[in-house]
Amino acid sequence: DAKTTQPPSMDCAEGRAANLPCNHSTISGNEYVYWYRQIHSQGPQYIIHGLKNNETNEMASLIITEDRKSSTLILPHATLRDTAVYYCIVRLTGGGNKLTFGTGTQLKVEL
Amino acid sequence: IAGITQAPTSQILAAGRRMTLRCTQDMRHNAMYWYRQDLGLGLRLIHYSNTAGTTGKGEVPDGYSVSRANTDDFPLTLASAVPSQTSVYFCASSREPYNEQFFGPGTRLTVL
Numbered sequence: 365d366a367k368t369t370q371p372p373s374m375d376c377a378e379g380r381a382a383n384l385p386c387n388h389s390t391i392s393g394n395e396y397v398y399w400y401r402q403i404h405s406q407g408p409q410y411i412i413h414g415l416k417n418n419e420t421n422e423m424a425s426l427i428i429t430e431d432r433k434s435s436t437l438i439l440p441h442a443t444l445r446d447t448a449v450y451y452c453i454v455r456l457t458g459g460g461n462k463l464t465f466g467t468g469t470q471l472k473v474e475l
Numbered sequence: 476i477a478g479i480t481q482a483p484t485s486q487i488l489a490a491g492r493r494m495t496l497r498c499t500q501d502m503r504h505n506a507m508y509w510y511r512q513d514l515g516l517g518l519r520l521i522h523y524s525n526t527a528g529t530t531g532k533g534e535v536p537d538g539y540s541v542s543r544a545n546t547d548d549f550p551l552t553l554a555s556a557v558p559s560q561t562s563v564y565f566c567a568s569s570r571e572p573y574n575e576q577f578f579g580p581g582t583r584l585t586v587l
Contacts, residue, residue, distance in 0.1 A: 398575065407565050407578030408518070456573075462533060463576060465518040 368452045373470040376446075382439040384469050386452030389433040395456055397428060398463070399437045401448040401471075408451070408465070411437065442473045478502070478577070481566050485583040488556050496551040496582050498566030506572045507549040509533075509541060511562040512581075518565065524549055525572045556586040 369387040376382040388397065398413040412419055412426045414435075419426045425438040439446055451468040479500040488494050500507065509521040510533075520533030524543040538560060540552045549568075553560055563583050567576040 405581075407567070407581050408576075410575040410577060413575060462520045462523075463518070467517065 368454055368466055370450070370452055370466065370469045372467065373472070375472050375474060376439075376442045378443055378473055378475055379441055382442040382446065382471055382473065384437040384439075384450050384452075384471065385434065386437070387434045388452070388454045391432050391454050392456075395454045397426065397432075397435050398453040398455055399424070399426065400451045400453065400463070400465070401446075402451070402468070403445075403448040411450075442471075444473050444475070447471060447473045479566060479568055479579040481564075481579040481582050483582060484580070485585075487585045487587065488553075490557055490586055491555050494553045494556055494584070496553075496564055496566075496584070498549045498551070498579060499547050500549075500566075500568040500577075500579075501547065502568060502570075502577070503546060504568035504570050504577075505546070506569045506574075506576075507543065508567040508569075508576060509539070509549070509551045510565045510567065511535065511560075512565060513562050521551065521564075523572075556584075558586045560584065561586045 396413050396415050399411040400408045402408045412424050414426045428435045449468040449470050451465050482497045505526045508523045510518040512518045519535045521539050522541040524530045527546045530541050563581050565581045566579040569576045
């Protein structure tokens with residue numbers, strides 16, 4: 365699986381959009397970009413994933429650049445409950461059971 | 476409520492003792508996983524099962540065993556616990572091996 369690079373920490377004001385970047389410059393054509401988050405002391409939570417098109421669900425939006433070397437997870441209206449570590453994971457579809465969690469981005473949402 | 480449960484929530488165990496961590500899901504997912512999470516090392520896959528009756532080794536399988544007798548349950552056994560197995564253990568499941576994984580609340584295990 366391709367390696368990902370994320371900033372170690374970010375702050376966001378409550379109610380504002382949180383934009384979390386991820387670099388995955390060695391991604392291959394059949395690798396998906398997944399995002400998970402882990403709220404303190406809880407199990408990781410799946411957020412969203414995509415291949416090349418932008419994706420949106422009830423939790424977030426995923427914007428993938430045209431060359432697929434980077435992506436951004438957008439939480440449109442961050443709340444205090446969104447404070448968590450966010451993990452960007454690149455993963456082959458149809459193969460490999462392992463999710464390789466890096467160190468992620470610690471997002472702190474403040475009043 | 477549909478989901479994935481783990482038991483116990485936490486446990487303190489003497490070194491050398493046998494321990495089984497339980498994991499049950501009611502989503503009829505085919506694939507299940509065990510991870511451990513240690514400070515500074517992130518989550519690491521211990522064992523996995525793509526479907527009932529099959530299991531496979533992850534990246535840190537030594538000292539652990541699993542079984543998958545049915546779809547719902549995926550217990551993790553430490554035959555003879557050692558202090559280096561002190562960790563938080565997460566069970567996860569996915570509809571198929573390549574789908575997104577859903578995690579349980581975790582078991583905090585301390586081996587003294």
